[in-house]
Amino acid sequence: MKIAVCEGDGIGREVIPVAKKVLMHFLPDADYSDIFLGYEKWEKEGCACTEDDISAMKGSDAILFGAVTTPPDPDYKSILLKIRHELDLYANLRPVRGGSFDIMVVRENTEGLYSGIEELGDERSTTLRVVTRKGSERIARKACELSADRGFRKPLVIGNKANVLKSDILFRDTCIKTADACGVLYKTMFIDALTLDVLMHPERYDVIVTTNMFGDILSDACGYLTGGLGMLPSANIGEKYAFFEPVHGSAPDIAGKGIANPVAAIRSAAMMLEHFGMKREAEIIEECILRSIISGVCTPDLGGSAGTGEFGDRIFECILKRES
Ligand code: NAI
Numbered sequence: 001m002k003i004a005v006c007e008g009d010g011i012g013r014e015v016i017p018v019a020k021k022v023l024m025h026f027l028p029d030a031d032y033s034d035i036f037l038g039y040e041k042w043e044k045e046g047c048a049c050t051e052d053d054i055s056a057m058k059g060s061d062a063i064l065f066g067a068v069t070t071p072p073d074p075d076y077k078s079i080l081l082k083i084r085h086e087l088d089l090y091a092n093l094r095p096v097r098g099g100s101f102d103i104m105v106v107r108e109n110t111e112g113l114y115s116g117i118e119e120l121g122d123e124r125s126t127t128l129r130v131v132t133r134k135g136s137e138r139i140a141r142k143a144c145e146l147s148a149d150r151g152f153r154k155p156l157v158i159g160n161k162a163n164v165l166k167s168d169i170l171f172r173d174t175c176i177k178t179a180d181a182c183g184v185l186y187k188t189m190f191i192d193a194l195t196l197d198v199l200m201h202p203e204r205y206d207v208i209v210t211t212n213m214f215g216d217i218l219s220d221a222c223g224y225l226t227g228g229l230g231m232l233p234s235a236n237i238g239e240k241y242a243f244f245e246p247v248h249g250s251a252p253d254i255a256g257k258g259i260a261n262p263v264a265a266i267r268s269a270a271m272m273l274e275h276f277g278m279k280r281e282a283e284i285i286e287e288c289i290l291r292s293i294i295s296g297v298c299t300p301d302l303g304g305s306a307g308t309g310e311f312g313d314r315i316f317e318c319i320l321k322r323e324s
């Protein structure tokens with residue numbers, strides 16, 4: 001099995017080594033390769049992500065990714081968008097879990113407002129929001145599958161803004177048709193009211209499917225429920241490739257201080273294990289994360305005083321104990 005690891009920039013370099021150590025513990029025989037990309041590469045080489053980097057990702061069974069800084073250049077195109085397009089990672093799965101809730105935000109990852117069709121002008125700038133039937137159908141099918149895997153605990157929620165956006169009429173109606181065809185109970189909600197209600201009553205939700213930018217914002221907002229961005233993992237899944245990364249970015253404000261929370265990265269590694277069918281191992285990791293936090297060994301964002309390494313070590317020691 002081949003696993004590509006890209007730390008990226010900023011705190012990606014601090015949290016990914018911790019997550020990689022956990023991954024290597026459970027998959028000691030996998031073939032690991034490191035890919036260097038991001039802002040620093042752009043500064044040094046004039047290109048943040050080369051075709052070779054993309055080929056290296058395509059040659060892997062899964063990719064663990066940190067975060068990249070977006071260079072201050074209006075001509076620069078996000079490399080994450082490039083990677084998501086090139087690998088056709090159409091489903092961005094963002095779980096949000098807490099004591100009384102377990103939500104899965106299923107975000108369409110290749111079109112919508114992030115289609116990359118835009119123009120920057122001095123007086124007028126435009127971004128085209130593209131929604132296709134094919135794109136909506138496949139993300140809706142993925143959400144229906146997840147809803148079934150999770151035991152149809154609650155109706156599938158279709159987050160949209162079809163009252164204002166024509167493109168969301170196609171999205172909403174395609175999701176409804178797909179849910180009907182799959183025999184999945186659903187309800188539709190407008191994304192703004194939905195976001196508030198998820199924060200107020202997270203226990204009412206299970207799987208939420210929505211378009212690209214709405215899913216981006218909704219999942220970051222859900223960080224409020226779990227102790228911040230340092231806690232949220234994600235998986236980017238396509239027909240062929242699988243890419244795992246924390247929801248957070250490179251956090252330049254704390255990079256280099258050794259205080260970044262490694263949980264989002266470790267949970268992303270756990271999602272990779274689950275993707276490979278290693279559900280029990282993922283559960284052990286989750287249990288050890290919670291134990292470490294309860295014991296008070298955690299980073300400042302969670303109210304503790306441990307550094308990234310100490311927090312990671314505590315989680316790792318717990319894993320070793322649980323395993324023996
Ligand atoms: P960010 O997620 O990097 O940081 C937002 C806030 O959350 C900051 O105060 C940061 O210190 C805190 N934070 C984030 N992760 C944390 C962690 N693990 N532990 C403790 N605190 C944490 O988002 P921001 O500031 O909007 O973007 C910074 C850079 O990252 C930008 O260049 C942006 O383009 C990029 N970015 C990259 C992403 C990716 O590669 N997937 C995703 C989001 C942003």
Ligand code: MG
Pocket residue numbers: 216217220247
């Ligand atoms: Mg985001």
